[in-house]
Amino acid sequence: MHDSSAAVETHSPALRHHFADMEQQRDAASLGMWLFLSTEIMFFGGLFCAYLIYRYLHFNDFAAASQTLDIRLGAINTGVLILSSLTVALAVHAAQKGQRKPLVGYLLATLVLGLVFLGIKGVEYADKFEHHHVPGPSFHFESVPVKGHAEMPPAESSHAELFFSLYFAMTGMHALHMIIGIGLFSVLTFFAWKGRYTPEYNTPIENAGLYWHFVDIIWIYLFPLLYLISRHH
């Protein structure tokens, strides 16, 4: 096809022909993924900004609303995601070493852990639904004193609703990114099983790994911001 005219070189079947060589292709894909993650940072950043501003303005009410979140489930989910980042790193390593079966295994493990995360999130959302903490016409918030901070006045209902609006927006966006990630990993698992990834060509695994790590890091920020307001006592 479009081999260099000077010498016949064999190149990886994965080389796309507008690139000169695999190294350029890898570099481009990597840079592209990092740039995409920077857009994700700006995306979540806007949301975090809104959250931080309202939290500063209505701290007590946010603390009271945050109390109603299940800190154990949140902590378990944090553990699940950290573990999944480990399996992702192991998958990348396996791909670089050309170990097909471990690669598939780790990709599947990541996938499963992601589903576990979503399942636990679903349980939390159901609980919020039952307690009428979902913003909208059926919202109702009974304020109980924040543990260990009896001097705080009871929460203003509209400010608590604000907290939950942001809670659902932030965790919802995060969950959406998780779903996309799971979809991505499903596709990768399939292709990995087919043997597509080799030590020469495993950029999709690397880049998907970057994406997964990023989604994990977003959660690492979300968890203390949302769940851990004024929990010290």
Add this chain to the structure above:
Amino acid sequence: MATAAFPASEREHYLNKDYGIRSWLLTTDHKRIALLYLLSITFFFFIGGFFALLIRLELLTPAGDLVQADTYNKLFTMHGQVMIFFFLIPSIPAVLGNFLVPLMIGAKDLAFPRINLLSWYLYIIAGVMMLHAMLTGGVDTGWTFYTPFSTAFSNTRVIEAGLSIFVAGFSSILTGLNFVVTIHRMRAPGMTWSRLPLFIWALYATSIIQLLGTPVLAITLVLVVLERAFHFGIFDPTQGGDPLLFQHLFWFYSHPAVYIMILPSMGVVTEIIACFSRKRIFGYKFVALASIGIAVLGFLVWAHHMFVAGISLYSALIFSILSYLVAVPSAIKVFNWTATMYKGSISFSTPMLYAFGFIGLFTMGGMTGLFLACLGVDVHVTDTYFVVAHFHYIMVGSAVMGYLGGMHFWWPKISGRMYPEGWGRLAALTVFIGFNLTFFPQFILGYMGMPRRYWQYPPEFQILNVLSTAGSTILAVGYVLPMVYFLWSMRYGKHATDNPWGAAGLEWKTASPPPTFNFDEPPQVSWEAYDYEHIPAPEEVPVAR
């Protein structure tokens, strides 16, 4: 070296390589994708233009007598949304950028050709959504869709329009991403950063803004949609929210967005001035850094749209002073373009006429920006026709003229044909005259106190409105002319040589139109940018027919 005009039908190039709709709709060739974009944005340009004509017709008389108030509100909203998101933001990057970036740096294609195609499909999906929103009730929030009106009071298709713009934003992000990676990783051997055409620098700066700014618009749209659909209350004061938070989030993107719209145009003008003065650009480094400077500083000035919105005095001071800072790199560019002409050898083909128009109108538009950045004056003129005139001088008088100049300049490369030069000059003149007649009276209207987005107005404003409407009809003619003769030229235009303008740049070293993989042999660059010392002028300035 100028080659004899080689009738394009006698060799293979990107246009005749494959025929059939599939070869176009599934193409990954950046040049074909550029043409797909060209068709799409032209379509939306005429829709937005149609809305503009209706607006100007209504404004012929003080009373609201052509359309109903609600209809008028939808007209200016959709005019803004369509023009900004479906014409101006993609225009130069997605058409000229897509076509030229690989050619200018000596690459075979962009870094991610399939993502490039995806970007176009996302644009089309967004466009279909927007058309559907327009046809099933329209949107009447203003393109700025301030809360709580947009979230809790409007009865129109806000959610659909919001989601449509979200998707269009994604398209914009992917284009920017593609350009940045391509420029970093795929330059031909010898094409160092300081040898890049300044058009590439401008697109690079634009792409940074697209990457970092658009996501904030995306999240703002998501929050508005959620609020409207589920009554969240993030921006609703009756639920503890703050409508000003929306404005900050919105303008954080929408101010840099105006630099997305103008930077590429400045890049085009730079290329044209160098070529038609037969000279290297005066102050290359400064022009390049000015582009980057505009991109960076452009992120720091958003609240100058909010001086009377209820922000604190000190906030206003900071944003005002920063707004003056961002004016400096733009001024630098204007001075450098002027200095480039000094001791040049200047000819007046159509692209150069558009470049002149750009410099004149951008200077006027930019100067009036100084008025708006001035706190004391802004209180009086913000939210009036003064602002409307200001941004149309930049968006239409400058950005669109730059786009048209670029289309004429690179038309031979894109199509293999010359457009008719006489008609080109006539159209440029018509656009310039029509534009000034349309928008200059609006500065006066604004200072006199006519607010914007007014369906009806007090009678003392009528004469200036009539002048403005008259101008808009002339402007419309000026825009239709190129559509007609570009199409005509594809069949009957003179065949173009590789380099009809004698221009510098790698794109002129390959055939017109280029082969699918751009260059017969990968270029090796060993000369500086704008090497006009060693490029002979074309024997004659191409004339009509």
Add this chain to the structure above:
Amino acid sequence: MFQNFPLWPISASTMSGRVDALFIFLLVVCGFMTIAIFVLILFFAARYRRRPGFEAEQIEGSNALELTWSIVPLAIFMVIFTWGAVIYFQGRTPPQGADEIYVVAKQWMWKLQHEGGQREINELHVPVGRDIKMIMTSQDVIHSFYVPAFRIKQDVLPGRYTTAWFHATRAGTYHLFCAEYCGTQHSGMIGQVVVMEPAQYEAWLAGGTSGAPLAVTGQKLFAELGCSTCHRSDAQGRGPDLDGVFGKPVLLEDGRTVTVDEDYVRESILSPAAKVVKGFKPIMPTFQGIVSEEQVNALVAYVKSLAQPPPGQATRSANLAAPQTHTEQVH
């Protein structure tokens, strides 16, 4: 200027002249720069047009020129900025002792309440030569109060007060526009400001049914709504005593100090748990949905009107932020 073809707005307030002066300065400076560039370009285009035998001279650049044409414009910009900032400060700092007008904007009309109780719709009568301060809020969406003749404009927001002020210098009738798009009849939300000579203004005040002064209306509401059962001047009040509290700083339960201004009074009525005064329990009920914006304005006017408490009277007064140690709430 021209009677039938006006090109310049009337100048009718103390701010108008100042704004116009700056605007004209900008016109001159920017006009000069624009013309200079146009002339230069046209001159170069003619002088250096393509002629046989004349080659372009390749000039790389000049750091000195670049520096000059960066620094000089910047200096000019700083002059413009400073001048504009001064005017802006003046425009956003209402003078002490101004007459107060409460403005409620709604889709699609302006409702105005004078301190003396006069109510107007879409029209504002004011005397010439007096400082007039508007305290404004919206019932629904964002509007903007714009009087071109006075060169003033201020967005009017739901959920809080914004203020604007002017000092009219000539009698006459001037346009009042809504300048922030607010829906169907945004362009119909047009009114007028009628500036009258003092004698005529007094006559206008006296004539017509005006009702009680705003603060008196507020006092009646204060009693009717039961506010006075808790907000009393004696030590048994379950709420802070409001005598003389307006304009002073107060210490809150959470350690913050706020100034009792119109926004704070409004918030205390509509969202009482948001900023509770130190030493009091958060038991005040909310009046959101029970009082209209005009009634809130009346209550605010009443609280403003409360005189200083007579000295020596023991009161469980609002915790004025006297210099005393207090523990900061640590979050």
